[in-house]
Each structure stands twice: as C-alpha cells, then as structure tokens.
Amino acid sequence: MxxxxxxxxxxxxxxxxxxxxxxxxxxxxxGRGQHVVTIPASIPFPSGLAWDATAQHFVVGSRLPPAAVSSVSDAGVSEVLISDPLLPSTSSVAALVVDDRRRRLLVALANPAALAAYDLRSPRPHRRLFLSPLPDPSAAPGGVTVDASTGAAFVTAGRVILKVDLDGTAALLSKSATYSADPSLAGLGGVAHVNHGYLLVVERGGAGRVFKVDEDDGATKEVLGKALATEAEGLAVRSDGGAVVARGGAGARWLRGEDAWGQAAVQDEAEVEEGRRAAAIVVREWRRAYVLVTPAVEGNESGEEKVSRIEEVEWKREGEGxxxxxxxxxxxxxxxxxxxxxxxxxxxxxxxxxxx
The missing domain is CATH 1.10.287 (Helix Hairpins)
Structure with a gap:
C-alpha cells in the first residue's frame, strides 16, 4: 500500500x-499592529491630548490663538468641540482632561493662564460652565487632571499646583520647597490623579523628575530623580497602577510605583521617530498609551513630514509577554x-x- x-x-x-x-x-x-491617527490640518499646532471614553474619540487642542478644541476619531475625522468667542483672543490650549463621570471637558489655557470647564452634554460647540483665572496669568499651565470621585481639578502652573473645585474656585494646593526652592527646576508639567489620595507630577523639561503630592495638604516627595529621568512633558496613569510619561524628543517612558509610589522605577521605554517629539500622553481602555507626536521644529504643517499624529505606544516588555x-x-x-x-x-x- x-x-x-x-x-x-x-x-x-x-x-x-x-x-x-x-x-x-x-x-x-x-498584536494587532501600532495604531496611528493623523491629525487633520484643520487643527494647527496641536497641544494637549485627552481621551473621551463615552464618545470614543480623542480630544486635541491648539496652541494657535484663539483657543479651540476638536475631537479626532480613530479614522482621523475631526469636529470642533470648543470655539468660545468670550475667551481672550490671545488664549491658547495648554492641556486637557475629560471628567467622564460629570461629562465635562476641562481646558487649561495659557495667555492668560486660566481653567475653563465645558458641558459635554450640551450641543457642539459645547457650553462653558466656568472660566477660572489662575493667580499668575503669565504662568502657562503644564498639565491638568481631575479627581473622578469629587470632581476637583488640579492644575500645574509654574512652580505651584492649584486645586479648582466644581464651581471654578481656585486655591493653592502645593508650593513645596521640594521644587519651588530648586533653582534648576524648569517648572511643573503633566499631572495625574491616583485613586489613593495623591497626585503624580512631572518636572517640565530639564531633568524630568517625578513627584508624589498629597491631594489634601500638598505634602510632596520626589519619587524619581535626575539620575533616572530625562526631559518630560505629560503624564498619565494606567489601570494597573503604572504611569506613562511623554518625554519630548526621547519618546515615552513607562514607570512602576513601589511602596504606594514611595519611589518609582522605569519599567520600559519607547522612542519616537527622529525629528519629532512626544508632546502629550493619554491612556485609553485602561492600559493602552497614546502620545501626541509633533514636529520637533515648528514650521509649515502642510508638508507630509510636518504632519502631527496620535500614535499608540508599543512597549517591548508587553510584546514579549x-x-x-x-x-x-x-x-x-x-x-x-x-x-x-x-x-x-x-x-x-x-x-x-x-x-x-
């Protein structure tokens, strides 16, 4: 046979x-391959990045006055969310966060420094709930976050952290000597609320140190120092308790906290294309990190090489796992x-x- x-x-x-x-x-x-969204040319000089989990789209601002905010879908389709004629003509968007539980969009503005809140339940462009000027109008905000349980917002501006309640009343939370008295500090940048009563804050530019700040009394501790960190811009928290940092031209960094963020360690790193920088970072669907990637040198955004993008971060450690x-x-x-x-x-x- x-x-x-x-x-x-x-x-x-x-x-x-x-x-x-x-x-x-x-x-x-x-894996399914890196997810990349091209930001339309209708959003010049993108600044700030947020994720709206209910509407399932990204939220992107513009540093080009007057301040405007748009939604960007996974397919790269944009629609204007905020076009507020009552804002100063010099205002520009510095940072964004979505308070999904209350369906609010919080926009940290520069020139002059302020925090604005908008009702995402209202028709587009959305209705403004409040506009809260920050104490130092010349200190451009570095980041904004929200406590989902209370609705309190936290804004970094220069070398201080401000707390803004639901009515828009701003109060000083922290002016800690840990960073306010340090002449080498470039200013505070991204900030993220952790569901244990404290904030994580990164130093803007410079050494990119990371601080843990109590949300009630403003007590501050450095958890990642100059020896381990580099330039930093934005910060977001993952559902597993880790944190991700946008590092400018270096890309992104994934941090893990030890002893309730008594100290931090680097879990992984990811690079961005040469000639570009990671200007902001956000986490969607619990752990997927996305960075706002912009040209390192600003100029005419019409050429393909100058187009800004929203890119999913590919971590080597997760791929191996x-x-x-x-x-x-x-x-x-x-x-x-x-x-x-x-x-x-x-x-x-x-x-x-x-x-x-």
Whole structure:
C-alpha cells in the first residue's frame, strides 16, 4: 500500500485544526499592529491630548490663538468641540482632561493662564460652565487632571499646583520647597490623579523628575530623580497602577510605583521617530498609551513630514509577554487536543469491542 503523501497529510482535519489554533494564537501574541491617527490640518499646532471614553474619540487642542478644541476619531475625522468667542483672543490650549463621570471637558489655557470647564452634554460647540483665572496669568499651565470621585481639578502652573473645585474656585494646593526652592527646576508639567489620595507630577523639561503630592495638604516627595529621568512633558496613569510619561524628543517612558509610589522605577521605554517629539500622553481602555507626536521644529504643517499624529505606544516588555502567553496558550491547546484524541480512540475501541 502506498504511503499517504505530504499533501494528503495537510488535508487531514486534525492538522487543519492544529494549524488554525496556531495561527489564531500567534496572531494574537504578535498584536494587532501600532495604531496611528493623523491629525487633520484643520487643527494647527496641536497641544494637549485627552481621551473621551463615552464618545470614543480623542480630544486635541491648539496652541494657535484663539483657543479651540476638536475631537479626532480613530479614522482621523475631526469636529470642533470648543470655539468660545468670550475667551481672550490671545488664549491658547495648554492641556486637557475629560471628567467622564460629570461629562465635562476641562481646558487649561495659557495667555492668560486660566481653567475653563465645558458641558459635554450640551450641543457642539459645547457650553462653558466656568472660566477660572489662575493667580499668575503669565504662568502657562503644564498639565491638568481631575479627581473622578469629587470632581476637583488640579492644575500645574509654574512652580505651584492649584486645586479648582466644581464651581471654578481656585486655591493653592502645593508650593513645596521640594521644587519651588530648586533653582534648576524648569517648572511643573503633566499631572495625574491616583485613586489613593495623591497626585503624580512631572518636572517640565530639564531633568524630568517625578513627584508624589498629597491631594489634601500638598505634602510632596520626589519619587524619581535626575539620575533616572530625562526631559518630560505629560503624564498619565494606567489601570494597573503604572504611569506613562511623554518625554519630548526621547519618546515615552513607562514607570512602576513601589511602596504606594514611595519611589518609582522605569519599567520600559519607547522612542519616537527622529525629528519629532512626544508632546502629550493619554491612556485609553485602561492600559493602552497614546502620545501626541509633533514636529520637533515648528514650521509649515502642510508638508507630509510636518504632519502631527496620535500614535499608540508599543512597549517591548508587553510584546514579549504577549508572545510568551501566546505559546503557553498554544501548548495548552495541544494538550487539550491530544487528550481529546486519546478519548476518541478509547471510545472507538470500546465501540469495536461491543460490536464484536
């Protein structure tokens, strides 16, 4: 009897089944590819990045006066969200955050420094809820975040952190000597609220140090120093408790906190294309980090090389973990398959004995 050919073997159902399992698991392990959204030219000099989980789109501002904010879909389609004629003509957007629980958009403005809140339930362009001038109109905000439980907003401006309540009343939260008395500090940048009663704040530019700040009394501690950090712009917190930092021309950095963020360590790093910079960062769907990537040298944005983008950050450590889990699942699938095959053989043998 002739032996079955290799091609006959390929047509066997069990081989096809195994091949399908392997293709599915390895494709999952390798990931779905980097998600990149091109920002339309209708948004000049993008500044600030937020994610609206309810509306499922990004929110991007513009540093070009007068201040305006637009939504950007995953397909790169934009629509104006905020066009406020009552703002000063010199105002520009510095940072953004969405208070999803109350459906508010908080916009930190520069020239002069202020915090504005808009009702996302109102028709577009959305209605303004309040405009709160910051104490030092010349100190451009570096970041803004919100406590989801109370609705209180926190804004970094120069070397201070301000707390703004639901009515728009601003009060000084922190002017800690940890950073206010340090002549080398370039100013405070991105800020993120952590659900344990404190904030994480990064130094803007310079060494890019990271600070932990109590949201009630403003007590401050440096958790990542000059020896480990570099230039920083924005900050966001992942659902697993880690933090991600936009590092300008260096790209992005993933940090993990130790001892309730008593200190921080670098988990992973990701680079951006040469000639570009990571100007802001946001987390969507719990752990997926996206950076606002802009040209390192500002100029005419009409050329393709000058187009700004929103890019998903690809972490090497997560990619390696996906591969390991893919092969673990594949191995588990093989065990199940061969156990099933053994059971079917036993069943067939028992049926043959009964017939005999």
């Amino acid at each position: 002739a032996k079955p050919s290799f091609f006959c073997f390929l047509r066997r159902p069990r081989f096809i089944f195994l091949l399908l399992i392997f293709a599915f698991l390895t494709s999952s392990a390798l 996906d591969m390991v889990w893919g092969f673990v699942l594949f191995g588990g699938g093989l065990v199940v398959f061969f156990y099933w095959r053994f059971q079917m053989r036993q069943l067939a043998a028992n049926m043959n004995k009964k017939r005999a």
